[in-house]
Structures are given as structure tokens and as C-alpha cells.
Amino acid sequence: MKPTQTIRQKIRLFLIVMMPILVTQLGLYAMNFFDTMMSxxxxxxxLAGVAIGSSLWVPVFTGLSGVLLALTPIISQTIGADRKEDVPFSVLQGVYLSVFLSVVILISGALVIEPILAYMSLDADVEHIAYHYLIGLGFGVLPLFIQTALRCFIDSLGQTRVTMLITLIALPINVFFNYVLIFGKLGFPQLGGIGAGYASAVTYWVILFITIYFVSRVRPFAAYGIFKTFVNVSLAKWKEILWLGLPIGFTIFFETSIFAAVTLLMSTFDTATIAAHQAAINFASFLYMIPLSMAFTLTIVVGYEVGAKRLTDAKQYSKLGMVIAIGMGIVAGIIIFLLREPVSRLYTVDAAVAVLIQQFLIYSIFFQLSDAIATPIQGILRGYKDVNIPFLFAFVSFWLIGLPTGYILANYTNFGPFGYWIGLITGLAVAAIALLGRLAKVEKGAAQSRLEG
Structure with a gap:
């Protein structure tokens, strides 16, 4: 990262930071995309089994990894304030915390997965696939979370091309193991959807080892000597990370878990509906990586400028990011509308399921428009370390407004399963409006504090 003076320079730096993040996010989600598509x-x-398993896993992963995302603004502001000697300590505490979170996930999963799946009263084959898919994924939890902490360090330096390179290396490995394990090729057992879980776990280990190599041996990361000095666990640093990270994690959890909750509620419908719903969510979520990448980028650049007390520059980056995000959200909606039929064929050879996928995709267009506003604002606010109010907004918008609205429409009107999607759209729209107001207040408050200081 470096200071910029003109809008042209800001656009150039923003795109330099953002494009590798976008490629990285698309690459990471492509693993889930290929899991679902190939299953x-x-x-x-x-497909239904992986859908259920993924719906249980994604909110947990995104929520807890969101806790680790606190490292990005912490390190960005540290670097912006020219306190580089404090960076290695923060990174290592993030790694320690990631190990702790991994252990919590594995223990919790061992206790609750079976009861949750049993409660859903799924078809026996679907339940079996979902359960063993999650067991396979479990072998990759530890490396995935450690790599997330190290990735925050890499991205905080503005070196987002490195995480892009790591992801692009790992993606074909994931596709290869999906192919051989799902379909039983090259002497491997034919595991069906279960194989996708084990393929992802192998890929997560590969990503971790490559990331450790870069952090240890490649400049500018090696200059920080992250692994050269052992430090003890610092509960005070954990408290700082958790104080900032838990609201971030819960905000992301409330947003992603609402989709999981809808998938679980849809278990009352037939297998074709469950499969079609998950396929449509999978593709829409793939496009969601665009505003999410904008959010990550804005956290980095805004956090850097706020740390250096250049609030005018931070506000300029915010406006720039929002304009780009909304434009790309409109493009994403057009893509869904035009390509909904060929997209449906990527996921299934069943004509009835394909028609349902296309119908769900029409509703997902409205997701893109709301996400193009709400998600980048969340990234901006994290750059200011403002995370508690957005957390409350997420809870109210998705769980107190969106989910009840969807349940009523799905069960007491003729919308059926599509009622849940209308509820999701409602929750996203409410969140977007509330976050716009919050951003205006935070920027005004930061400017006043600067003047008073």
C-alpha cells in the first residue's frame, strides 16, 4: 500500500488490489462451485446431499473466518501508522486463534452433525451423503483456518496477487480430486458427492503449505520474519482480535446462515426442489464473490488511510468502491437473466430440476442488486473498525425480518419454496438501506473527531 494524491491514482491502486482478490475469491468459491456442479x-x-452438507458448513466457516478477518484492518492500520515491528506478533496470535477455532469446530461438529441431520428427516441416501461429505471436509478445517490468518497478513500488505496465485495453483488440484473421487477414476473409489468433501480437504492442505512458503521465503513477507521468533499466546491480543472480529464474524454468519436456514427449511419439499434451490444459490453465490471482493479491498484501502489519518482519501475510496460495485452488480444480474438456461444444465441432467433452477435464478437477480450496496459498505465500515452496529443490522434484517417473511410466504401463500427467496430479498434490501445510513454517520463522526483532535 502507498499514499495516492489523485482520483486516477486511487482507481489504479484500487484495481491493483481488488482484481487479485476477486480472482482469489472466485477461485476459492469455485471449489464449492465444482463440488456442487460435479456432484x-x-x-x-x-447434489441434494452436498447441498445440505454445504449449507451446514458454509455459515460456520464464513462466520468463524470472519472473526479472523479482524486481522486485516488491525494490520492495515498498524502499517499505515508505520509500526511494522508490531505486525509479526499480531499475525502469530491470529494463527494461534485459528488453531483454537478449528478445534472448537471439530468438537462441535462431532457432537451436533448427526442430531441435526436426523432432525431434518431427509431421504436416507441424502442424509448419508451429507454426513460423510462433512466428515471429509473436517480433515481440511485446520489448514483452512490457519491459511485464512496468513492470508489476512498477505492482503494487508496490498500483495493480493500472491493469494490469487496460490488459489489458481490449488484450483486444478481440487477439480482433479473431485473428478477421481466423485466418479471413481484412476483406481480411486467412486464416492459420489462424499468425494467432494475429501477433495476439498486435500486442497486446503495444499493451499496452506504454499502460503507458508510465501510468508517464510518470499519478499516482502519474509522481511517481517513471521516464523523466526516464537511468541507465547497473548490473551490480550486475542481479546483485541475477538473484540473486533466477533461482530464481523456474526455479521457474516447471520447473512450466510439465513441461506442455510432456508435450505434446511426446504427439506420439507422434495429432493428436486432442494437440489434446484442449492444449485441456484451456488451460482448466485459465485457472483456474490464480486461485491465480497470489493468489501475486502475497501477494508484494506480504507483501513490504511484511516490509520494514516487521511480521512478525505478514505472517503474517496469509499465512493469509488461503491460506484464500481453497483455497476458490477447490475452486470451480474444481466448475466443471470441471459444465461439462466445454460447455467441450469451445468448442475443437472434432470429436465424438471433444470426448470426449477431457472425459476430460482430469476429471483437471485435481486440478490445481486442488494449485495452490490450492502456488502461493500460492510467492508468500508470494517476499515473504520465500526463493526457492532452492522452486526445488529444483520441480525434484525435477516433473522427478524427476512426469515419470518419468507416462512409466511412459503407456507401460507401460493409462492411455495419461492416465498423463502422473496424473504431473503427483503432482508437484503433492508440491510442495504440501514448500512447506507450507518456509513454516512460514521464518516461524519470520523471527520468531526479529526477536527476536534
């Missing part, structure tokens, strides 16, 4: 080619039961 669907194995059969509707495999």
Missing part, C-alpha cells in the same frame, strides 16, 4: 452430475441425491 449434481453424479445424481440428484448427491
Amino acid at each position: 449434481g452430475q453424479a445424481g440428484a441425491e448427491d
Whole structure:
């Protein structure tokens, strides 16, 4: 990262930071995308099983990894304030915390996965696939969370091209193991959708080892000597990370878990509906990586400028990011509308399921427009270390407004399963409006504090 003086320079730096993040996010989500798509080619039961398993896993992963995302503004502001000697300590505490979170996830999963799946009263084959898919994923939890902490360090330096390179290296490995484990090729057992979980776990270990190499041996990361000095666990630093990270994690959890809750509620419908819903969510979520990448970028650049007390520059980056995000959200909606039929064929060979996917995709267009506003604002606010109010907004918008609205429409009107999607759209729209107001207040408050200081 470096200071910029003109809008042209800001656009250039923003795109330099953002494009690798976008490629990285698309690459990371592509693993889930290929899990779902390739499982669907194995059969509707495999697609539904992976859908249920993924719906249980994604909110947990995104929520807890959101806690670790606190490292990005912490390190960005540290670097912006020219206190580089404090960076290694923060990174290592993030790694220690990631190990702790991994252990919590694995223990919790061992206790609750079976009861949750049993409660859903799924088809026996679907339940079996979902359970063993999650067991396979479990072997990759530890490396995934450690890598997330190290990635925050890499991105905080503005070296987002490195995480892009790591992801692009790992993606074909994931596709390869999906192919051989789902379909039983090259002497491997044919595991169907279950194989996608084990393929992802192998890929997460590969990503971790490559990331450790870069952090240890490649400049500018090696200059910080992250692994050269052992430090003890610092509960005070954990408290700082958690104080900032827990609201971030819960905000992300409330947003992603609402989709998981809808998938679980849809277990009352037939297998075709579950499969179609998850396929449509999977593709829409793939496009969601665009505003999410904007959010990550804005956290970095805004956090850097706020740390250096250049509030005018921070506000300029905010406006720039919002304009780009909204434009790309409109493009994403057009893509969904035009390509909904060929997209449906990527996920299934069943004509009835394909028609349902196309219908769900029409509703997902409205997701893109709301996400193009709400998600980048969340990234901006994290750059200011403002996380508690957005957390409350997320809870109210998604769980007190969106989910009840969807439940009523799905169960007491003729909308059926599509009612849940209308509820999701409602929650996202409310969140977007509330976050716009919050951003205006935070920027005004920061400017006043600067003048008083």
C-alpha cells in the first residue's frame, strides 16, 4: 500500500488490489462451485446431499473466518501508522486463534452433525451423503483456518496477487480430486458427492503449505520474519482480535446462515426442489464473490488511510468502491437473466430440476442488486473498525425480518419454496438501506473527531 494524491491514482491502486482478490475469491468459491456442479452430475441425491452438507458448513466457516478477518484492518492500520515491528506478533496470535477455532469446530461438529441431520428427516441416501461429505471436509478445517490468518497478513500488505496465485495453483488440484473421487477414476473409489468433501480437504492442505512458503521465503513477507521468533499466546491480543472480529464474524454468519436456514427449511419439499434451490444459490453465490471482493479491498484501502489519518482519501475510496460495485452488480444480474438456461444444465441432467433452477435464478437477480450496496459498505465500515452496529443490522434484517417473511410466504401463500427467496430479498434490501445510513454517520463522526483532535 502507498499514499495516492489523485482520483486516477486511487482507481489504479484500487484495481491493483481488488482484481487479485476477486480472482482469489472466485477461485476459492469455485471449489464449492465444482463440488456442487460435479456432484449434481453424479445424481440428484448427491447434489441434494452436498447441498445440505454445504449449507451446514458454509455459515460456520464464513462466520468463524470472519472473526479472523479482524486481522486485516488491525494490520492495515498498524502499517499505515508505520509500526511494522508490531505486525509479526499480531499475525502469530491470529494463527494461534485459528488453531483454537478449528478445534472448537471439530468438537462441535462431532457432537451436533448427526442430531441435526436426523432432525431434518431427509431421504436416507441424502442424509448419508451429507454426513460423510462433512466428515471429509473436517480433515481440511485446520489448514483452512490457519491459511485464512496468513492470508489476512498477505492482503494487508496490498500483495493480493500472491493469494490469487496460490488459489489458481490449488484450483486444478481440487477439480482433479473431485473428478477421481466423485466418479471413481484412476483406481480411486467412486464416492459420489462424499468425494467432494475429501477433495476439498486435500486442497486446503495444499493451499496452506504454499502460503507458508510465501510468508517464510518470499519478499516482502519474509522481511517481517513471521516464523523466526516464537511468541507465547497473548490473551490480550486475542481479546483485541475477538473484540473486533466477533461482530464481523456474526455479521457474516447471520447473512450466510439465513441461506442455510432456508435450505434446511426446504427439506420439507422434495429432493428436486432442494437440489434446484442449492444449485441456484451456488451460482448466485459465485457472483456474490464480486461485491465480497470489493468489501475486502475497501477494508484494506480504507483501513490504511484511516490509520494514516487521511480521512478525505478514505472517503474517496469509499465512493469509488461503491460506484464500481453497483455497476458490477447490475452486470451480474444481466448475466443471470441471459444465461439462466445454460447455467441450469451445468448442475443437472434432470429436465424438471433444470426448470426449477431457472425459476430460482430469476429471483437471485435481486440478490445481486442488494449485495452490490450492502456488502461493500460492510467492508468500508470494517476499515473504520465500526463493526457492532452492522452486526445488529444483520441480525434484525435477516433473522427478524427476512426469515419470518419468507416462512409466511412459503407456507401460507401460493409462492411455495419461492416465498423463502422473496424473504431473503427483503432482508437484503433492508440491510442495504440501514448500512447506507450507518456509513454516512460514521464518516461524519470520523471527520468531526479529526477536527476536534
